[in-house]
Amino acid sequence: DADVTQTPRNRITKTGKRIMLECSQTKGHDRMYWYRQDPGLGLRLIYYSFDVKDINKGEISDGYSVSRQAQAKFSLSLESAIPNQTALYFCATSDGGLAGVPAFFGPGTRLTVL
Amino acid sequence: DQQVKQNSPSLSVQEGRISILNCDYTNSMFDYFLWYKKYPAEGPTFLISISSIKDKNEDGRFTVFLNKSAKHLSLHIVPSQPGDSAVYFCAASRETSGSRLTFGEGTQLTVNP
Numbered sequence: 001d002a003d004v005t006q007t008p009r010n011r012i013t014k015t016g017k018r019i020m021l022e023c024s025q026t027k028g029h030d031r032m033y034w035y036r037q038d039p040g041l042g043l044r045l046i047y048y049s050f051d052v053k054d055i056n057k058g059e060i061s062d063g064y065s066v067s068r069q070a071q072a073k074f075s076l077s078l079e080s081a082i083p084n085q086t087a088l089y090f091c092a093t094s095d096g097g098l099a100g101v102p103a104f105f106g107p108g109t110r111l112t113v114l
Numbered sequence: 115d116q117q118v119k120q121n122s123p124s125l126s127v128q129e130g131r132i133s134i135l136n137c138d139y140t141n142s143m144f145d146y147f148l149w150y151k152k153y154p155a156e157g158p159t160f161l162i163s164i165s166s167i168k169d170k171n172e173d174g175r176f177t178v179f180l181n182k183s184a185k186h187l188s189l190h191i192v193p194s195q196p197g198d199s200a201v202y203f204c205a206a207s208r209e210t211s212g213s214r215l216t217f218g219e220g221t222q223l224t225v226n227p
Contacts, residue, residue: 004157042118042203042217043158058214090157098163101148101207101215105157 023091
């Protein structure tokens with residue numbers, strides 16, 4: 001079984017809809033991250049969490065919110081989706097090694113906002 | 115402001131030859147650098163890293179070189195294998211940044227049999 005899972009894997013939604021992307025991990029890591037990937041731009045950090053009570057904004061948090069329901073679960077919400085949020089979204093985890101940067105990524109959620 | 119740049123969107127090499135992927139950065143505060151590999155329909159996987167106190171780190175067929183004065187790092191794969199075909203991202207972080215990573219745009223490596 002995968003260590004970091006994301007649901008759904010693909011989602012098409014309409015402008016203005018609320019949508020939640022979910023991430024679960026079985027690695028027991030405290031640190032979890034949400035990134036988005038756009039063509040030609042690499043991955044950009046949306047939010048990150050170092051433990052259940054610690055939530056931090058990344059470089060592109062506007063229009064997004066997160067919830068750390070448990071050590072193993074970190075959800076990303078788009079309260080009112082817009083077309084420029086169409087992207088590939090990745091969840092990642094870290095145990096603090098590698099200078100604390102994310103080491104394990106989920107398979108991604110491809111989101112299309114029409 | 116793209117602080118980490120991979121200027122080659124794609125690279126094609128023959129099996130058994132060397133693959134060299136390049137990455138440039140502009141922020142002199144970066145002190146830790148990583149390479150990730152990504153296959154289609156999968157998330158990135160960590161490949162190799164290097165601290166700014168070193169100029170070379172080797173792991174099997176993969177070697178990363180860091181030239182701090184030029185703000186340049188490169189990933190060498192020797193010998194290249196068809197299974198190495200993937201998108202490679204370089205990334206950089208600052209120790210004081212709370213583990214934030216800045217990624218490059220990625221380079222698609224194709225290793226031809």
